[in-house]
Amino acid sequence: MPTQTLPSVCPMDCPDTCSLDVEVVDGRVTKLHASNLNPVTQGFICAKVGDYAKHVYSDERLLYPLRRVGKKGSGKFARISWDEAVREICTQFTAIKAQWGGEAILPFNYGGSNGMLGQGTSDTAFFNKLGASQLAHTVCAAPTTAVARAMYGRMPGVAFQDYVHARFILIWGANPKASNIHLVPYLKQAKAAGAKIAIVDPRLNFSKNEFDLHLPVYPGADVAVALAMINYWREHNLLNREFIAQHTVGAEILLQKAEEYSLEKAARLARVEAATIEKLAQMYAETEPAVLRCGWGLERNRNGGQAVAAILAMPALLGKFGKRGGGYTMSNGSAYRVDENKRVEAVPTQTRELNMSQLGKILLEENAPPVKGIFVYNCNPIATMPNQNTVIQGFQREDLFTVVFEQVMTDTAVFADIVLPAVTFLEQKEIKKAYGSFALQYLEPVIAPLGEAKPNEEVFALLGRAMGWEDRAFHEDTEAYLRRAVASVGNIKNLNFEKLQKEKIAFFDFPGETPIQFVTSFPWTSDGKAHLSPSALGENPFGYLENASDDFPLTLISPATGKLISSSFGEFNLPELFLTMHSADARSRTIKSGDTVRVFNQYGEVRCRVKVSDSICPGVVSMPKGAWRKASQNGQTATALAPDTVSFVGGGACFNDARVEVVRV
Ligand code: SF4
Incomplete structure (x- = not known):
């Protein structure tokens, strides 16, 4: 049979949402490439999805329903039929509900391969009808979403392609080279046209000729730096008072709070030079158009939501909106104005909500009722949830009935009582909303x-x-x-299922193709204004809480890498995890590159090898996000060191609040 090239779309948890050409030879997928359908992603895709065939045909691929036959976690299963699997799940859930109530069942999901049918359709109807507990999806983007919505409603952000118009680009807490690669060519183009690029990140992922200023802010101190910049603008009369008066509310509270932060104070808390913060504040204030790319790295600590609020207020305080290439970009996921009631007819539910970032606690501590049944899908919590050791202990409970619905035998699936095999996106029909660009795409098997x-x-x-x-x-x-998914999308003109099925892609119809904030896209708030000190920030808006530990002097961050998307592809793409450490920290511990170390704190210990690199700031160490247990020498990964405390705003996971010590083995 000749080679076929068939269209598809990448629905992985990535802002880009590439349109794809898939090579199929003799009915077998060989390679995935970029297609030209989506102009933002044409030309190239990431290597991890280029090699997606390795995932589809992995030895770990789940092909049939399985029932556990060995001890919990032993990985011993026997094949059963779908009928048997479905009967057992229904029998067990019915018994749990009869004895403990529906809330003793917990659906546990996130955005593994997240099209519009993958979650929020019949799954919602099923768990609502059961009266199951609700899950707060907080492991990523909860603080940023809560804050961005409270401040600007669902205002669409600056499109990637409009970054070429900016003359100043501030990338704060994001690494486009790992998880937003289609922004990178636009950054290069902007730089070639004379734009200045500044990066705020404890780890530098760019080479020297790609940026103009790097501020390696200590994790958790972003709010202090942002407030000091705002205070600097106030003191130097650089605020755009006209824009503030006309388009915002709540600026007084923010400006008053900012007065507490001098450049020197912020520099001390963030462990950077005051002069560098000042330089950044000047560059941002004096350059037009200026765009802010706010990422998700800065929310992963106790101060996360407060920091996001101060940072997203910046373009409003300086009046950077109103021109192409000016404003900010976060997620555009909620810009689609989806009517959830149209997606599925589900009974409304009023059951308790449990925070996914505290899964270990939920499974181990007394709850009324206790969780007796868990159904995991689109998600690998043992690799991704904080306080990994408690999560593992929870899944070891003999009295916990566990269903895992997955594509491959993950670290979590190993603990299941019943395993159900899921299709990959190359085997299904789906609709995908891009949350980086403004395209709705349809995919077929x-x-x-x-x-x-x-x-x-x-x-x-x-x-x-x-x-x-x-x-x-x-x-x-x-x-x-x-059809329901298409009908639920409110703001793409002339959208209907047949048209989308035929054309495969539909775009938002902004005048001039992309939005200009405060000209063609506006805050979707009650009064159409930006709310700079929203009530979502609680009683202490823009508060900063320090997080020091004498016993564990280093801060561990666990950012995304180019190998995995959350934990997807961990079965083959990250065989060994390394700890990255600054040379000064390594020297003082007589550690060199390649040494095996113990990285430990009160929650756990990871044994792995070290890479010494000055790309990370002193006092901070880094381990990749989403690694599977087999990637470390002792079966624990970065999440074993992460506390299961949650941020005040949005109840978000606080991975970067991990404080650790490192010693050579
Ligand atoms: S993960 Fe992102 S960059 Fe890679 S193919 Fe999917 S959408 Fe494109």
């Missing part, structure tokens, strides 16, 4: 499902029918859910 793998919407409908439920949600097929 390029190969048949492997083994007996099924898509999410089908499996939860199957479970609902097996429960004997008559609700429409359990009697609709994939096409009905696709």
Whole structure:
């Protein structure tokens, strides 16, 4: 059979959402490339998805439903039929509900391969009907989403392609080279045209000729730096008082709080030079157009939400909106104005909400009722949730009935009682909203499902029918859910299912193709203004809490890398994790590159090798996000060292509040 090239779309948890051409030879996927359908992503894709065939045909791929036959976590399973699996799940959940109530069942999911059908359709209907506990999705983007929505509503951000118009680009807490690669060519183009680029990050991911200023802020101190910059603008009369008066509310509280932060104070807290903060404040204030790329790195600590609020207020305080290439970009995920009620007919629920970032606690501590059944999908919590050792202990509970619905045998699936095989995106129909650009895309299967793998919407409908439920949600097929998804999107003109199916992509119709904030895209707040001190910040807006530890003097960060997307591809793409450490910290501990070390704190210990590099600031060490247990020498990864405390704003995970010590083994 000749080689076929078939269209698809990458629905992984990445802002770019590339349109793809998939090479299929003899019914087997060989390679994935960029297609020209989406102009923002044409030309190239990341290596990890280029090699997606390794994931599809992995030895770890789940092809049939399985039942545990060994001890919990032993990885011993026997193949069963879908009928048997569905019957057992329904029997167990029904018994749990009868004895403990529906809230004793916890659906546990996140955005593994996250199209519009993958979550929030028949799964929601199923768990709502059961009366299961609700899950607060806080492991990523909870503080930023809470703050951005409170400040600007669902205002679309500056498009990547408009970065070429900016003359100053501030990248704060983001690494586009790992997880937003299609922004990089626009940064290069802007730089070649004379733009200045500044980066705020404890780790430098750019080479010398790619940026103009680097501020290696100590994790957790971003709010102090942002407030000091704001105070500097106030003192030097650089604020745009006209814009503030006309388009914002709440500036007084922010400006008053900022008065507490001199450049020197912020520099001390952030362990940087005051002169560098001043330089950054000057560059931002004096250059037009100026755009801010706010990432998710800065939210991963107790002060995260407060920092995001101060940083997102900056373009408003300086009046940087109103021109192409000016303003800010965060997630555009909520810019689509999706009507969730149109996506699925689910009974409303008022059950308790549990914070996913405290899963270990939830499974181990007394709760009323205790969690007795957990259904994990689109997610690998043992690799990704904080305080890994408690999460593992929780999944070891013999009285916990665990279902894992997955593509490959993950660290979490090993602990399941029942494993269900899921399709990959190359085997399904889906609709994907890009959260970086402004495109809605449709994808069709390029190969048949492997083994007996099924898509999410089908499996939860199957479970609902097996429960004997008559609700429409359990009697609709994939096409009905696709149509519902399209109908739920409120602000793409002339959008309908047939058109999207034919054309495969639909764009927002901003005048001039991309939005200009405060000209063609506006805050979707009650009064159409930017709320600079929203109530979401609580009683101590812009508060800063220090987090020092005498026993554990180093801060561990665990950023995304070019190898994994959260924990996806960990079965083959990150065989060994390394700790990155500054030369001064390594020297004082007589550690050199290649040495095996213990990285430890009160929560756990990771044994791995070290890379000494001055790309990271002193006092901070780094380990990749999402690594699987086999990547370390003792089965614990960065999450084993992360506390399960949550941020005040948004209840977000505080990975970067991990304080550790490192010793050579
Ligand atoms: S992970 Fe991101 S960059 Fe890679 S193919 Fe998917 S959308 Fe594109």
